[in-house]
Amino acid sequence: MMAEAVNEKTAQIEGSELAHTELENNKNKTMVEEGSSLLRRLEISVAEAEKRTGKNTVNMQETFTVYLVETRPIDAMKEGHNPAPDSLWRRYSEFELLRNYLLVTYPYIVVPPLPEKRAEFVWHKLSADNMDPDFVERRRVGLENFLLRIASHSVLSNDKILYHFLTKEHGWKEAVYETGFQAKADSRIKALSATFRVKNPDKRFTEMRHYSDELQSITSHLLRVRARVADRLYGVYKVHGNYGRVFSEWSAIEKEMGDGLQSAGHHMDAYAASVDDILEEEEHYADQLKEYLFYAEALRAVCRKHELIQYELETASSDLISKKQQREELATGMVRTFSFKGMTNKLFGQESPEQREARLSLLEDQIVEGEETVKEKTLESQEYVKCAWVDIQRFKEQKDRDLREALISYAIMQISLCKKGIQVWSNAKECFQKM
Amino acid sequence: MSGTIGEPTGPPTQANAMAADISGQMLDLDEDEDLEVFSKKASLTDGSAFEFEEEDDSDCKDIFVTVDNPESHITAVETFITYRVLTKTTRSEFDSPEYEVRRRYQDFDWLRGKLEEAHPMLIVHPLPEKFVVKGMVERFNGDFIETRRKALHKFLNRIADHPILSCSEDFKVFLSAQVWELTSYKKQGPGFLSRMGETVRAVANSVRGVKNRPEEFAAIQMYVEAFSNKITNLDKVTQRIVKEQKEYMEELKEYAPSYTLWSGSEEELVGPLKGVASCIERCCKETEEQVNQLSDTLVPSLHEYALCSETLKAVLRRRDNIQAEFEAKNEALATRKVDQDALKEDIGKLEDRMELANSALKVDWSRWQRCMRGDLKTAFVSTAQKNVDYYEKCLAVWETFLVSQRTEGCEDADPDQLS
Numbered sequence: 001m002m003a004e005a006v007n008e009k010t011a012q013i014e015g016s017e018l019a020h021t022e023l024e025n026n027k028n029k030t031m032v033e034e035g036s037s038l039l040r041r042l043e044i045s046v047a048e049a050e051k052r053t054g055k056n057t058v059n060m061q062e063t064f065t066v067y068l069v070e071t072r073p074i075d076a077m078k079e080g081h082n083p084a085p086d087s088l089w090r091r092y093s094e095f096e097l098l099r100n101y102l103l104v105t106y107p108y109i110v111v112p113p114l115p116e117k118r119a120e121f122v123w124h125k126l127s128a129d130n131m132d133p134d135f136v137e138r139r140r141v142g143l144e145n146f147l148l149r150i151a152s153h154s155v156l157s158n159d160k161i162l163y164h165f166l167t168k169e170h171g172w173k174e175a176v177y178e179t180g181f182q183a184k185a186d187s188r189i190k191a192l193s194a195t196f197r198v199k200n201p202d203k204r205f206t207e208m209r210h211y212s213d214e215l216q217s218i219t220s221h222l223l224r225v226r227a228r229v230a231d232r233l234y235g236v237y238k239v240h241g242n243y244g245r246v247f248s249e250w251s252a253i254e255k256e257m258g259d260g261l262q263s264a265g266h267h268m269d270a271y272a273a274s275v276d277d278i279l280e281e282e283e284h285y286a287d288q289l290k291e292y293l294f295y296a297e298a299l300r301a302v303c304r305k306h307e308l309i310q311y312e313l314e315t316a317s318s319d320l321i322s323k324k325q326q327r328e329e330l331a332t333g334m335v336r337t338f339s340f341k342g343m344t345n346k347l348f349g350q351e352s353p354e355q356r357e358a359r360l361s362l363l364e365d366q367i368v369e370g371e372e373t374v375k376e377k378t379l380e381s382q383e384y385v386k387c388a389w390v391d392i393q394r395f396k397e398q399k400d401r402d403l404r405e406a407l408i409s410y411a412i413m414q415i416s417l418c419k420k421g422i423q424v425w426s427n428a429k430e431c432f433q434k435m
Numbered sequence: 436m437s438g439t440i441g442e443p444t445g446p447p448t449q450a451n452a453m454a455a456d457i458s459g460q461m462l463d464l465d466e467d468e469d470l471e472v473f474s475k476k477a478s479l480t481d482g483s484a485f486e487f488e489e490e491d492d493s494d495c496k497d498i499f500v501t502v503d504n505p506e507s508h509i510t511a512v513e514t515f516i517t518y519r520v521l522t523k524t525t526r527s528e529f530d531s532p533e534y535e536v537r538r539r540y541q542d543f544d545w546l547r548g549k550l551e552e553a554h555p556m557l558i559v560h561p562l563p564e565k566f567v568v569k570g571m572v573e574r575f576n577g578d579f580i581e582t583r584r585k586a587l588h589k590f591l592n593r594i595a596d597h598p599i600l601s602c603s604e605d606f607k608v609f610l611s612a613q614v615w616e617l618t619s620y621k622k623q624g625p626g627f628l629s630r631m632g633e634t635v636r637a638v639a640n641s642v643r644g645v646k647n648r649p650e651e652f653a654a655i656q657m658y659v660e661a662f663s664n665k666i667t668n669l670d671k672v673t674q675r676i677v678k679e680q681k682e683y684m685e686e687l688k689e690y691a692p693s694y695t696l697w698s699g700s701e702e703e704l705v706g707p708l709k710g711v712a713s714c715i716e717r718c719c720k721e722t723e724e725q726v727n728q729l730s731d732t733l734v735p736s737l738h739e740y741a742l743c744s745e746t747l748k749a750v751l752r753r754r755d756n757i758q759a760e761f762e763a764k765n766e767a768l769a770t771r772k773v774d775q776d777a778l779k780e781d782i783g784k785l786e787d788r789m790e791l792a793n794s795a796l797k798v799d800w801s802r803w804q805r806c807m808r809g810d811l812k813t814a815f816v817s818t819a820q821k822n823v824d825y826y827e828k829c830l831a832v833w834e835t836f837l838v839s840q841r842t843e844g845c846e847d848a849d850p851d852q853l854s
Contacts, residue, residue: 214700222693229690232683239679242672250665253658257808264815400703407707408840411714414833421826429819435812 088169113294115142241272260435663744
């Protein structure tokens with residue numbers, strides 16, 4: 001799985017103790033240990049990516065990438081067999097659909113994000129082309145990570161649509177639409193962007209929402225600066241390649257210095273070339289930061305949903321109060337609040353007792369309804385707060401763990417970079433000394 | 436060591452000055468004072484065979500020169516910088532063992548001109564450039580003055596280390612004369628018009644061109660062309676590296692605070708975030724030092740040799756001119772029905788002059804090559820060492836951070852994986 005994809009990287013990081021693989025294994029382990037049911041039963045991976053062409057919705061030719069989702073029941077492997085995995089092809093838009101479904105169906109869960117749709121935070125040598133093989137590879141890794149996170153989540157992993165997505169290629173889209181999530185999806189989007197004032201939100205959720213905004217702006221700034229740093233580092237290393245060329249040319253006209261210069265030149269070429277691998281590794285680090293940039297959005301959505309529910313509850317409560325007040329006024333005849341009916345009564349005369357009875361009866365019905373609504377909404381809010389807060393806590397711990405590991409792996413990358421630098425320049429120094 | 440042997444009567448000419456130089460050199464090698472024997476020897480052997488181990492041995496060094504203490508002088512007419520030139524020597528031709536004088540750039544330029552004039556076949560290293568491309572304002576900038584001071588110091592030391600140039604009277608006066616003494620000394624010597632005459636003759640000869648350039652000088656010519664090209668490229672590449680490093684540093688200066696800013700929003704992550712920020716800051720400082728090394732050591736060295744290439748070309752041109760003049764007279768002998776005897780005498784003198792010039796150049800050429808190899812090797816080795824130091828320091832910084840994170844996270848992680 002992810003461990004395998006990352007094993008190659010370990011070979012390049014010589015001597016570093018807590019290597020990439022170990023970090024990824026730690027992540028996988030904790031994912032499995034967190035009471036996940038699906039990941040315990042099923043091995044999941046996004047093994048390959050392929051280009052396809054086909055007709056799109058407006059009957060135009062398009063090229064797109066499909067990803068191979070492989071699954072293998074863990075039981076089957078334990079018995080000493082090594083069966084071939086089941087597999088099916090999914091494109092990015094299907095992953096998106098899955099995620100949208102989960103967002104709507106489990107609004108109290110901080111749903112893991114997808115890898116970015118388009119390459120952002122690129123520095124000049126990094127391709128912004130979606131078809132670029134490096135981009136596709138990083139996306140493949142990101143999609144696998146996405147599935148693993150979901151499949152190890154105590155709530156999300158039990159979802160039937162998820163299981164269908166992983167195991168049956170055909171009829172999946174229809175099944176998703178059949179859940180009717182689309183209707184809720186539209187209202188969700190509207191609600192998230194609406195402005196409304198909540199009087200008594202749970203302070204913890206307000207704080208979390210502020211944190212999610214901060215996290216978003218901070219990580220996006222950091223990613224932008226990091227990309228610029230990468231760009232500059234690339235420039236420094238690559239210019240040294242010119243040394244290689246000129247030393248080689250110069251060595252041709254020298255007698256005593258020739259050999260020393262020539263070999264020094266080779267080391268300069270090696271130095272210049274080494275930056276490509278260094279920066280490719282750093283893109284993985286950037287991807288880890290990006291995941292949390294996008295996670296911040298998901299966290300924000302969960303907080304906003306609470307505020308929305310709370311707002312609806314407050315609205316329902318205040319509606320109920322106002323209805324009760326109206327009933328009281330109608331019953332006692334005392335007009336405490338201004339009402340249109342009251343006005344017309346004054347102007348055109350009182351209504352008949354029958355009319356009053358009808359209105360009173362209507363109000364009573366509405367009040368009963370309103371009390372139900374308030375009870376429902378209160379329960380909904382309490383349930384939501386309970387479940388959401390549990391998942392927020394889980395998310396918080398996961399984030400602290402993951403980001404700490406990411407920072408450590410960044411340090412390991414820098415150490416590897418330094419070690420390579422020491423080696424190249426020590427070799428070059430030896431060559432210069434032979435000049 | 437002063438050239439007293441074979442001192443001619445009459446106005447000093449290039450050839451006589453040459454004789455004085457060569458005889459001085461001769462006393463180093465073998466006691467033979469016979470000039471003719473020497474000149475034949477020189478034409479037979481390859482100049483690079485002469486190894487001057489003695490003067491490169493610092494134990495034998497008997498003159499020490501430093502350039503320091505720049506000071507600004509403001510007069511009604513101009514503002515300029517003077518440098519203190521300190522000399523310590525045991526040489527007998529100096530009246531005192533120590534001298535302290537103040538000199539300005541013009542004075543160094545004058546000295547160089549005089550040395551080239553007196554020793555046209557020797558390679559006199561160039562001075563740092565007169566003006567910086569950016570403009571006059573730069574002249575009084577601290578870094579510029581320091582760079583120039585170092586270059587002037589190197590310039591004088593090269594002369595002091597040269598077996599012939601260090602014996603020059605002009606050099607002695609430069610080091611020892613008070614300012615007013617120097618001014619009056621400068622006023623002596625061949626006037627402007629006679630120098631004009633020399634230049635015109637030189638131009639005329641160069642237009643004529645050399646017909647039978649000896650192979651070794653043809654080889655040197657080709658080498659100098661190629662060397663000039665390579666060194667200039669290396670100079671440019673190094674300056675480009677400096678530029679890229681500086682831009683990298685600027686980005687790092689924004690990068691570290693991003694992590695610090697983030698730490699302000701976190702609880703558990705404060706430690707690692709601040710740690711990474713501090714590591715990046717440290718590395719940024721180390722990068723600054725690395726850039727300084729390049730600017731202070733490698734760039735000036737490469738730049739000096741890039742400028743020196745022009746000096747080399749000029750010396751080769753002067754040698755060619757001497758040969759051209761000789762060839763022209765030879766042709767005249769064959770074609771014109773002039774006073775054959777007088778012409779033959781002229782040709783004889785020119786031939787001697789040419790052979791002395793060739794041997795002087797050959798010897799100094801091999802000396803120059805050795806110095807060049809030594810200088811550039813030193814500069815590149817020092818740069819490589821600095822880079823190793825840079826990476827070692829950064830490595831230590833990140834490893835310390837890593838250790839701190841591991842001990843912090845000991846409770847969480849599996850101890851078996853921390854080995």
